[in-house]
Amino acid sequence: MDHLSLLFIAGTLAGAMNALAGGGSFVMFPAFLAAGLPPVTANASSTVALWPGGVASAWTYRAGLHPVCGVSLQRLAPVTLVGGLAGGLLLLFTPGRAFDEIVPWLLLLATLALAFGRRVGDALHGKLRRGPILLIQFGLGVYGGYFGGAVGLMMLAAWSLLGERDIKSLNGPRTLMVTLANTAAIAAFIVAGAISWPGVIVALLGGLLGGVLGARLGRRLPSGVVRAMTIVATALVTAAFFARLWFPGVI
Numbered sequence: 001m002d003h004l005s006l007l008f009i010a011g012t013l014a015g016a017m018n019a020l021a022g023g024g025s026f027v028m029f030p031a032f033l034a035a036g037l038p039p040v041t042a043n044a045s046s047t048v049a050l051w052p053g054g055v056a057s058a059w060t061y062r063a064g065l066h067p068v069c070g071v072s073l074q075r076l077a078p079v080t081l082v083g084g085l086a087g088g089l090l091l092l093f094t095p096g097r098a099f100d101e102i103v104p105w106l107l108l109l110a111t112l113a114l115a116f117g118r119r120v121g122d123a124l125h126g127k128l129r130r131g132p133i134l135l136i137q138f139g140l141g142v143y144g145g146y147f148g149g150a151v152g153l154m155m156l157a158a159w160s161l162l163g164e165r166d167i168k169s170l171n172g173p174r175t176l177m178v179t180l181a182n183t184a185a186i187a188a189f190i191v192a193g194a195i196s197w198p199g200v201i202v203a204l205l206g207g208l209l210g211g212v213l214g215a216r217l218g219r220r221l222p223s224g225v226v227r228a229m230t231i232v233a234t235a236l237v238t239a240a241f242f243a244r245l246w247f248p249g250v251i
Contacts, residue, residue: 043147
């Protein structure tokens with residue numbers, strides 16, 4: 001019951017974070033680890049717990065779906081799905097200890113994306129040719145299926161490098177592509193039996209509550225404050241995972 005309470009609270013916080021500025025996986029994944037799940041199962045369960053929120057966001061943005069960098073979503077979608085499935089399968093076949101060692105670096109990459117992704121995208125706007133977008137999208141899909149932290153912001157940064165200027169208008173395509181990558185990965189997780197369903201259901205309910213609360217709070221808090229709080233939280237989680245990796249007998 002203590003673990004279920006922890007997962008409900010973490011789900012609520014993660015749902016609120018995703019509604020405000022993203023980064024919910026930084027809370028959900030460690031919570032499943034703290035509940036005693038092995039790393040791979042914890043990551044798979046975290047992806048499932050946060051999935052309904054992504055579906056709801058994609059549905060909300062459905063009117064804003066449009067081509068990205070001149071490429072239709074009908075072409076981007078299957079590439080993202082295949083990438084997400086590949087990432088999910090890669091996670092399932094990654095040894096637990098190896099994944100444990102990779103996670104801090106993935107968290108660091110995601111933290112940097114949260115902090116600087118849009119800024120880098122603006123600075124290097126249009127510097128790449130549009131040709132490699134399908135290959136880049138496949139790589140983003142793989143990352144989304146394997147781990148997924150801040151993959152939405154990574155997509156925004158990559159699309160900006162390829163010439164997209166209006167970041168706000170990309171929210172629709174971004175949420176859809178992230179959801180597709182997660183959907184493909186989740187299918188692999190379910191078939192492999194890699195999900196802790198009791199914990200997922202509790203965290204999912206918390207996530208729905210957090211999403212509602214976060215959306216209401218987001219109307220009142222300045223976006224800069226929300227973003228700063230999210231970056232600080234993710235940086236602390238990343239530091240804790242590096243400490244856990246380097247000082248296993250102490251942390």
